[in-house]
Amino acid sequence: MRAVIQRVTSANVIVDGELISEIGPGLLTLLGIRDGDTKAEVDWIIEKITALRVFDDAEGRMNLSLKDIGGQHLIVSQFTLWGETKKGNRPSYSTAAKAEIARPLYEYALEKSQGCGVPTKGGRFQAHMRVSLENDGPVTLIIES
Numbered sequence: 001m002r003a004v005i006q007r008v009t010s011a012n013v014i015v016d017g018e019l020i021s022e023i024g025p026g027l028l029t030l031l032g033i034r035d036g037d038t039k040a041e042v043d044w045i046i047e048k049i050t051a052l053r054v055f056d057d058a059e060g061r062m063n064l065s066l067k068d069i070g071g072q073h074l075i076v077s078q079f080t081l082w083g084e085t086k087k088g089n090r091p092s093y094s095t096a097a098k099a100e101i102a103r104p105l106y107e108y109a110l111e112k113s114q115g116c117g118v119p120t121k122g123g124r125f126q127a128h129m130r131v132s133l134e135n136d137g138p139v140t141l142i143i144e145s
Contacts, residue, residue: 001031001032001033001034001037001041001042001045001144001145002031002032002034002081002082002142002143002144002145003029003030003031003032003045003049003081003142003143003144004029004030004078004081004140004141004142005027005028005029005030005049005052005054005140005141005142005143006027006028006029006030006133006135006138006139006140007026007027007054007055007135007136007137007138007139007140008023008025008026008027008028008074008133008134008135008136009024009025009134009136010022010023010024010025010133010134011023011026011028011074011131011132011133011134012074012131012132012133013074013076013121013122013123013124013129013130013131014129014130014132015123015124015127015128015129015130016127020123020124021074021121021122021123022074022121023072023073023074023119023121024071024072025069025071025072025136026066026069026071026072026073026074026118027049027052027054027066027071027072027073027074028074028076028131028133029049029073029074029075029076030076030078030081030131031045031075031076031077031078031081031106031109032077032078032079032080032081032082032096033077033079033096033097033101033102033105033106034082034095034096034097035095035096035097035098035101036097037097037101037105037145038105039105039108041105041145042105042108042109042112043112044145045109045143045145046109046112046113046116047112047116048143049066049073049113049143050065050066050067050073050113050116050117050118051065051066051067052065052066052141053065053068054139054141055068055069055071062139066118067116067117067118071118072118072119072120072121073113073118073119073120073121074120074121074122074123075106075109075110075113075120075121075122075123076122076123076129076131077102077106077122077123077125077126079093079096079097079102080093080096081096082095082096083096099125099126102125103125103126106122106125107125110122
């Protein structure tokens, strides 16, 4: 499992011209699910993300987590995070999980984040999405399990 996490002041997802999700301050996670991933990987990565200390404390140090600041979490499924680009110019997605495996794990990630006490919203699985964000910092991290 691979995640690109961005600290944001706001983010949203639009599908077919319709706003389907929107958050205020918090984290936007682009989540790539790999063939062989299980709920154990979801548990680990979501617990890690919701506890990451990437928000400023009163002294301006990144010392607070998403939970500490009462922030929101937007999780967007993105199989292209597993695109292999070493050979040729056309990425191969052979290591990305098939939809029948990835969809339930993505849905579980949304539930897990909410269960960690973080207001969580999602994109639309297998839809063409327009994701907009205002990156705060910028702070961008990559986590892999």
